[in-house]
Amino acid sequence: MRILLLCSSFNGLTQRAWLELRRAGHDVSVELAVSEQVMLEAVALAKPDLVICPFLKEKVPTRLWQNHRTIIIHPGPPGDRGPSSLDWAILDGEREWGVTALQAVEEMDAGPIWGYRTFPLPDEPPRKSSLYNGAVADAAVELVAEVAAKAGDPGFTPAPLDYRRPEVRGRLRRPMRGDDRELSWEEPTEAILRRVRAADGAPGGRAALGGLAVRVFDTYRGPALGGEPGVIAARREGAVLVNTGDASVWVGHLRLERQGAVKLPAAMVLGDLLAEVGERSGYSEITYDRSESVGVVSFDFYNGAMSTDQCRRLAAALKYAVAQDTRVLVVRGGEAFSNGIHLNVIEAARHPELEAWMNINAINQVCREIVACTSQLVVTSVGGNAGAGGVMMGLGADRVLLREPVVLNPHYRTMGLFGSELWTYTLPRRVGAEAAMRLTGEALPIGAAEAAELGLADHVLSGSRLEFERQVLDYAERLAADGEYGRLLAAKVEAREADDARKPLSAYRAEELAEMSRDMFEDRSGFRAARQAFVHKRKPSGTPEHLAAHRDMASHM
Incomplete structure (x- = not known):
């Protein structure tokens, strides 16, 4: 059809x-x-x-x-x-x-x-x-x-909308207006969470914070502190803790209520207003847990975007995990596994090109920690969608496990970038040079089943997100207890040494960064315009040629 x-x-x-x-x-x-x-x-x-x-x-x-x-x-x-x-x-x-x-x-x-x-x-x-x-x-x-x-069934007839039918229980609702999204910090935490989350990722809950008119996103329950509602009580990892009517709430992201403002980590938006605000535990984007034989580094970055600071913290967490005496390391992403560098933070920086350069170098270090680990077998747990460098980061592991609904976009073309994250090593290693060039050139999404067929993933697991994570942990425990574990690890070490002798990871990184420097500083492929269009949600002027097959066919008639 x-x-x-x-x-x-x-x-x-x-x-x-x-x-x-x-x-x-x-x-x-x-x-x-x-x-x-x-x-x-x-x-x-x-x-x-x-x-x-x-x-x-x-x-x-x-x-x-x-x-x-x-x-x-x-x-x-x-x-x-x-x-x-x-x-x-x-x-x-x-x-x-x-x-x-x-x-x-x-x-x-x-x-x-x-x-x-x-x-x-x-x-x-x-x-x-x-x-x-x-x-x-x-x-x-x-x-x-x-x-x-x-x-395709000539005998099928759709059912008219009839509110007398028991399954037809909805109703016409008016569009939500600005005042429906207004929140007061004096409200209970539950009410604030519900109002913000009903508007997240867009357009966000409306509020005043630190004397600024803002849109609020990415909220989590905080402890009961007993402070004055609306007062910023603490900060941690880019988030701020705000007193509410009955407890407090962690706010991960804000956007100023002004033309052209960008959604950013809350601490970046508030800036100097946090000069006297101290750090407090209870909120973390990155965690480490372990059993006797399996360690798990979990990270959950809002919308899968990874800023320079987040990448540095994740690289440090991986370095710590690699040094432990576990046999298998699971690298587990959040709601979105990863979409690579943080375009909003880059766009908001005083010198966006320099920030982009620091960001790509920082995420490269994350990728290197995964690829270069030879003391353990590494498993990536990809339970959410991944794009660009986020896909390549996951491919650095020994085993890649995908949840069935996951969509991968293993390319950089639409953002006007050559790409880094050691993709010129990890992608051909899994799918071959020809398929690697096709995937990055066509710039089309890949479903989990096709990813497994191509070799991008080792296993596809079904079930809810929680069931998927349980299956990944079971898989990691079995891998750690496998009688062949010693042989598998030795083979990994041997392969890594052989690959490094042919061409070290630093050479792949240097070649990629040479290309990226031209994209970021010389803007040879339109990175600046593509980034700004993405960040500011500009309406496209037309359909990309690689998606509109009907237009391609018409041009050849």
């Missing part, structure tokens, strides 16, 4: 839908909905049997849905309507939520239903971005496959 994905951005959910449909054998092309004219032009060129909109903020043109079956994937249960569905679900403390596939009609979210999924929401209010990239994305991908199958 010829399918056109019409979307506002080629985000994680759209990528998963694209991968699922292609793996099922469909001919899939993508068009970014930059204008009504572009959308209509896309269907004229693609001549699709079906149009699916996995993530679309714009209204589908009337002429499009009247002439082409167009299915909207809406992040709400049957009957739910409106653009702020997940925001309201989190803020109102819904116990169950869902995703609905419905046919586009004149009235938004009111078309016939092709299918739906429901799932429970946790007691702890989830971050909107976590919910979207987790349960919502899982349900949406299932629905996309179901819609494609039903579209």
Whole structure:
């Protein structure tokens, strides 16, 4: 079947839908909905049997849905309507939520239903971005496959939206406004968490902090301190601890309420206002735990971005873990495994090029700690998506374990960078030189199953995130207890020494950095403009050529 994905951005959910449909054998092309004219032009060129909109903020043109079956994937249960569905679900403390596939009609979210999924929401209010990239994305991908199958069935008829049906329990909700996102530090911690997380990653909760009007993101429960609400009580690793009406809350990220401001670690935004604020434990982006034979370095960086400071701390944690007497080291990422260098921090720096240079050197040290470890076997636990240098960082381990829904983007091209993180060593080592050049050149996402087929990963594990992490630990314990462990470690040492004799890691690093210096300081491939477009969320002017297959075909006709 010829399918056109019409979307506002080629985000994680759209990528998963694209991968699922292609793996099922469909001919899939993508068009970014930059204008009504572009959308209509896309269907004229693609001549699709079906149009699916996995993530679309714009209204589908009337002429499009009247002439082409167009299915909207809406992040709400049957009957739910409106653009702020997940925001309201989190803020109102819904116990169950869902995703609905419905046919586009004149009235938004009111078309016939092709299918739906429901799932429970946790007691702890989830971050909107976590919910979207987790349960919502899982349900949406299932629905996309179901819609494609039903579209091929001439006997299928979608069910009209009928609020008398028991499964249709949603309602039309107005868009969430600015005052709905206002928070007061005098509120209980629970209320603050729910309001902020209903707006995280965008647009954030609105508040005043340290005399500044800010947007608040990335919040966690803190201890009961008994201080005045709104007072900054402590700081740690870029986060600040703020007193609330009944306890306190850790705030990881802020953005000033002014034009062009960038979301940054809270301590960076507050700057000199924290001169008299002391450090306090209770918050950490990096932890180390161990059993008798397995050590685990866990890191969880907001949105997978790794700043210079974060990379230095992670490299230090890895160095400590490598020096321990464990037999296997697990390197475990967070909600997003890693997306490489921290573009927001780079863009906000006084000298962005210099900050980018320091950042790439710092993340290279993380990669070197993983690759050069010869005292233990290293396992990377990739439970969340990874991109660019974050993929390459994970490939440095002896074993790479992926969770089934994970999407990898093993390339740098879209950001105008050659790339570093020792990728010229780790990627060809796993997939061969030809495949390495194809992956980095095509700049397309890779699903977990394909990653295993290519050799990017050793095992793909299913189950929830918690089940996945348990399976990784079980795998690491079995590896440590394996009677062949000594032989495996000796073979690793021998291979590392042989590789180093042919070409040391420092040579790969030097060659990569020579290329990166041209990208960062001379801007030979548009890194500055690509970075600024990403950081400031600028709307693209068109669809990248490598995604819009229908346009490529038309140009060759």
